[in-house]
Amino acid sequence: MTQKIAIDPVTRVEGHGRVTVHLDDNGKVDDAFFHIVEFRGFERFIQGHPYWQAPVLVQRLCGICPVSHHLAAAKAIDQIVGVDPEDLSPTATRLRQLLHYGQIFQSHALHFFYLASPDLLFGVDAPKEKRNVVAVAMEHKELAKKGILMRKFGQEIIKAITGKKVHGIAAVPGGIQKTFNKAEQKYFLEENDTPSAKTMIEWSKEIISFIRSYHEKHYLWLDSFASYPSGHLGLVTDDGAFELYNGRMRAIDSKGNITLNDVHNDEYLKYFVEGVEKWSYMKFPYLKSLGRHEGWNRVGPLARLNVSDSMPTPLAAEEFETFKAYTNGNTNNNTMHSHWARLIEMLYCAERIQELLHDPDILGDDLHREGVQRPEGIGIIEAPRGTLIHHYRVDEKGMITKCNLIVSTTHNNEAMNQAVKWVAREVLDEQKEISEGMLNQVEVAIRAYDPCLSCATHAMGKMPLQLSIYDHLGNLVNERSRN
Amino acid sequence: MNEAGIKAVEKILVAGKIQNDTRTLVLGIGNNGRSDDGLGWAFLDELEASGIFNGKMEYRYQLGIEDAELISHFDQVVIVDAYADSLERGAAWQPCKPEDNFSFTTHEVPPGVILHLCHDLYGKTPQVDCLLIAGKDWGLKIGLSEDACQNLDRAFGLFKERLVYQLNE
Structure with a gap:
């Protein structure tokens, strides 16, 4: 008899998803799926809005990576106003880059310290009460304090450029709305309530050392799990x-x-x-x-x-x-090497932030360029979770007639499904009882992609994830939910 | 009283009162795109417009772990948030105690856990009070319901009752 297992919700990812595992009549895994069950229709309702609203509206897709949507849309809208990336002023380009690196830095810090570190520090079989960032904070205080300040550093960069840590505004069609000033520049180059860019580089190196030594001890797992x-x-x-x-x-x-x-x-x-x-x-x-x-x-x-x-x-x-x-x-x-790669990217961002903070162009006042309007614009950027594509078409009045968004997590959709199938076959196969640790391994595989399911479906609302087991007749035989 | 004397008096913390200086933080929680969920932000807007508060204000969609670090820099913290049930006076104070038992999501961390982490990580225990404001409508809309507007006024009154006014005002 085929059975089906469902994880609903999957925790410590951004968004609401559901995992189902289908068993055959011998209790062996027949197949497994990662379902995304949110729906929003963002691409549709943005139609009819003037093009200049796009960078502001689309960032509401997400509370974690709004800057990425803001910048991808801005790059597309630049083209609609006839400004190609090489035609932007140096100040606008540098400040957008600084904003982008601040965003990736804070998002990667959030993922590694808040979401992934409990699995690495306590193990996938640890009791669920321990698998969270508060437990990390209680048992690894210095690591937690650094994680908090690293995220804060990225958020403060965002706030300095956009006015807010979440959903601020920086880019305008053909440029940027404000420049940096010397006080802001000094703030990030010196130690304050927020550590300096130099300290961020040092701490990024330390965290990479941590993950490398972790790899030395756990390479058998990291080199094979969900690969x-x-x-x-x-x-x-x-x-x-x-x-x-x-x-x-x-x-x-x-x-x-x-x-x-x-x-x-x-x-x-x-x-x-x-x-x-x-x-x-x-x-x-x-x-x-x-x-x-x-x-x-x-x-x-x-x-x-x-x-x-x-x-x-x-x-x-x-x-x-x-x-x-x-x-x-x-x-x-190797899927689990994503964490190592993510930390190398944090170091890259910290280095680029420091370099940009010393660049006199960020203090310039040439903020905005104009060109000849075009009917279409495409903006592609590497968001924290991967390649992000924004594509808009407008009519002669500048109203959006078409919007196509391919977000990072959407690109990873098949990859996450492959990861879930791997865990189902390697961990859940022929198990009479599904333990909490087994369930968590499904989540660990998904979590390596740091998915943002709300972005991927352009969704809203509460965001838990969920695992169900069904037999071959479609009867639910086991289910776990976490909120 | 001379200027030094006034400043000395201003710095005395009064039990049950909100100190009106840079040692006090007011955090407004919510989302103004969801009607009455924007009460926390509306409170901050009104507080800023009133000009009566000399402390620091921060807008939040929800509390995050990093807010443990933020509140460690203050003696007093007021967290203003919408309340999904009814309240006798439309608004109410609720004291906040440290909590170490919770289930983490990336989207929400309770105030008590933030306070617990603040003590655990930074060795600081600011006085934290929550000011709850009853809301009614939670749909996709910018703007408060009529009931929420009235409750906002009541909450503002409760806040002013506790606020220590500067002697030179």
């Missing part, structure tokens, strides 16, 4: 280096062969298409040339390091080389 071959997608510079703000799209397959060769933003529709499944509101993007089953890619920190030939900042570059050497330069398909 599987896949494609990887991310932005790179013209010379193939790691890039987060403005680059070309590159994809590779699980062996490192290039499957998307440094494509310009404007061309994404030529190469990508989104599939749908009846059991999820979240779409499944893939490369047309490879098809639905071969053309999907992971995105995010692990993918970005995989597709890049080099890292532009010196300290992150050293860590990048160590990371690459771990797999002898081959593509890294």
Whole structure:
């Protein structure tokens, strides 16, 4: 008799999802799915609004990465007002980059310290009362204090540029609305209530040392858990280096062969298409040339390091080389190495923030450029969780007639489903009792992608995740819910 | 009384009162896109417009772990939030005690847990009080319901009753 297991809700991810495991009549796992059951329809209701509202409206998709949506939309709207990235003023470009790195820094800090660290520090079988950041704070005080201040640093950068830590406004069509001042510059370069950029670099290095030593002790688990071959997608510079703000799209397959060769933003529709499944509101993007089953890619920190030939900042570059050497330069398909990759990105962001804080352009007053209006704009950016695509079309009055958003977590949809299937087959298969630790392993696999399900479905409301087991007749035989 | 004397008096903490200086933080919790859920923010708007408060104000969608660090810099904290049930006077004070037993989500951390973490991580225990304001409508709308507006006025009255006014005002 086939049985089905459902995890509903899945915890410590952003959003509301549900996992179901289908068992055959021998109790073996037949299949497993990660369902996203939120729906919002953001792409539809933004239609009819004037183009200049898009960067403000779309950031309401999310309370964790609003800056990424704000900037991706802004890049698209720049094109609608006839301003290409290279035509933005240096001040606008630098401040948008500073904002972007602040956002990724704080989001990665949130994920590592608040969401992932309980699994790493206490183990996946720890009692659920322990698997949270408060337990981390109580038993690892110094680590927790650093995590809090690292997130605060990124949030304060955001606040300085946008006026608010969440849902502020910085970018305007063709530029940015305010410049930085010397007091703000000094604040982030010196020790205050918020540590300096220099301290952030030091602490980022310390955290990478922690994860490397953790890897030495737990490599058997980290090198195998929820690992599987896949494609990887991310932005790179013209010379193939790691890039987060403005680059070309590159994809590779699980062996490192290039499957998307440094494509310009404007061309994404030529190469990508989104599939749908009846059991999820979240779409499944893939490369047309490879098809639905071969053309999907992971995105995010692990993918970005995989597709890049080099890292532009010196300290992150050293860590990048160590990371690459771990797999002898081959593509890294180890899902749990995402945490290591994420921390290397934090170091990169800290280095870039320090560099930008010393750049006199951030104090400039040339904020805004104008061009000749166009009917369409595409903005692609590397958000904390991966490649984020915003695409708008407007009519002659400047009203939005079409909006297409492919967010990072959507790119990772198939990857998360593969991770869930891996855990179902390796951990849950033929188990008479499903323990709390087993359930948590399903979540750990999903959590490695740091998914933001509210962004992916453009959803709202309460965001718990949930696991159910069904037999082959569709009868629910076991269910766990957490809130 | 000379200026030094006035300042000395101003710094005396009065039991049950809200000290009106930079040692006091008022946190407004909510989301003004969800009608009466915006009560916490509306309270801060009104407090700022009134010009009577000399402390610091912060807007929040919800409390986060990092707020333990924030409140460690203050002697007194008032957390203003919408309340989903009815209150006899439309608004009410609720003292906050440290709590170490809770289930974590990224979206919400109770005030008592924030206070507990503040003590545990930073060795500080500011006086924290919650000011609850009853709301009625929670739909997608910017703007408070009529009932919520009345309750906001009542809450503002409760706050003013406790606020220590500067002697030179």
